[in-house]
Amino acid sequence: SQQGEEDPQALSIQEGENATMNCSYKTSINNLQWYRQNSGRGLVHLILIRSNEREKHSGRLRVTLDTSKKSSSLLITASRAADTASYFCATDGGSQGNLIFGKGTKLSVKP
Amino acid sequence: EPEVTQTPSHQVTQMGQEVILRCVPISNHLYFYWYRQILGQKVEFLVSFYNNEISEKSEIFDDQFSVERPDGSNFTLKIRSTKLEDSAMYFCASSEALLGVTGYTFGSGTRLTVV
Numbered sequence: 001s002q003q004g005e006e007d008p009q010a011l012s013i014q015e016g017e018n019a020t021m022n023c024s025y026k027t028s029i030n031n032l033q034w035y036r037q038n039s040g041r042g043l044v045h046l047i048l049i050r051s052n053e054r055e056k057h058s059g060r061l062r063v064t065l066d067t068s069k070k071s072s073s074l075l076i077t078a079s080r081a082a083d084t085a086s087y088f089c090a091t092d093g094g095s096q097g098n099l100i101f102g103k104g105t106k107l108s109v110k111p
Numbered sequence: 112e113p114e115v116t117q118t119p120s121h122q123v124t125q126m127g128q129e130v131i132l133r134c135v136p137i138s139n140h141l142y143f144y145w146y147r148q149i150l151g152q153k154v155e156f157l158v159s160f161y162n163n164e165i166s167e168k169s170e171i172f173d174d175q176f177s178v179e180r181p182d183g184s185n186f187t188l189k190i191r192s193t194k195l196e197d198s199a200m201y202f203c204a205s206s207e208a209l210l211g212v213t214g215y216t217f218g219s220g221t222r223l224t225v226v
Contacts, residue, residue, distance in 0.1 A: 033214060042219035043154065043202060088154065098144065098167055099215065101154040 006089055006102040014110050019076040021105040023089030024069075032065055033099070034074050035088045043088070046074075081111045113137040117203050117218035124193055124225055132188045132221045134203030143186045144204040144215070145178065147171070154202065160186065193225045 006023045013019055025032070034046045049056045049065045049072065056063045062075040076083055086106045090099040116135040124130050136143050145157040159166040160178055177189045186205075190197055200222050204215045 035217075040200075040222075043204075043217040045214040045216065048214045090154075098156040098159050098169070099146075099154075100156070101146075103153050 006087070006105045008105060009103065010106045010108070012108040012110065013079055015079060015081055017079055017109075019079050019083070019107055019109070021074045021087050021107070023072045023074070023102055025072075025089075025091045025100075026070065029067075029091045031092055032063075032072050033090045034061075034063060034072075035090060035101075037086045037088065037104070039085075046087075076107075079107075079109045081109050083107060084109045113216070115203055115205055115216050115218035117201075117221050119221060120219065121222045122224070124223070126195055126225055127192050130190050130193055130223060132190075132201050132203075132223070134186045134188070134218055135184050136186055136203065136205030137207075137216055138184070140205035140207050140216070142166075142206045142208070143178075143180070144206075145188045146202045146204060146217075147199040148202065148220075149196075149199045157188070157201075190223075193223075195225050198223060198225045 006021055011019055029051050031048050031050045033048045035043045036046055037043050047056060047058050047061055047063050049063050051067055054065055060077045065072045072089055086104040088101050088104040090101045115137060118133045122130060143160040146154050147157055148154045156169050157172045158168040158178055175191045179187050200220045202220045203218045206215045
């Protein structure tokens with residue numbers, strides 16, 4: 001089954017630095033999504049990139065998608081302490097829209 | 112901004128008891144989902160629901176689980192006889208379109224603890 005796997009598993013940076021998280025998956029996709037989860041809370045949809053797109057921006061977020069390598073990256077620029085959270089990539093699986101999540105990258109931004 | 116609302120936020124139940132987790136999806140969304148996340152593990156798909164029936168379900172979603180949309184707004188997940196390993200965070204989600212091409216909106220989750 002296809003699977004999103006993020007790396008690194010954990011990332012610790014200083015406020016103001018950029019954070020880059022990567023995701024790899026195994027099978028063809030229609031789209032790939034990134035979600036954020038604060039500790040013990042719900043999942044917040046950040047950005048969706050379609051399989052025919054290569055790059056997408058939303059505020060301080062930049063997502064790239066390389067379907068030939070079956071990989072995606074999420075870049076958060078000028079990070080803030082409030083960006084501290086776990087970040088998950090999710091690929092669409094099955095015909096009815098269920099998502100396959102990776103294990104996530106735990107980002108810690110130190111003030 | 113529209114939200115998916117889940118109740119309760121926390122539920123503690125005795126092993127073997129039935130629990131019902133409730134969700135109010137976004138009103139113009141047509142597709143509804145339940146996911147769960149065991150502490151420290153991945154978010155896992157349980158079931159999708161469209162047009163008043165199950166569209167797809169995972170291996171986790173066995174005979175102990177059922178879903179229902181009893182009225183025009185609520186979407187419920189029932190676990191008939193809870194086991195210790197059912198302890199997890201359960202997330203409801205809804206989407207406007209198939210394959211989530213506009214993204215999914217998740218609720219804040221119900222933390223279920225089976226003792």
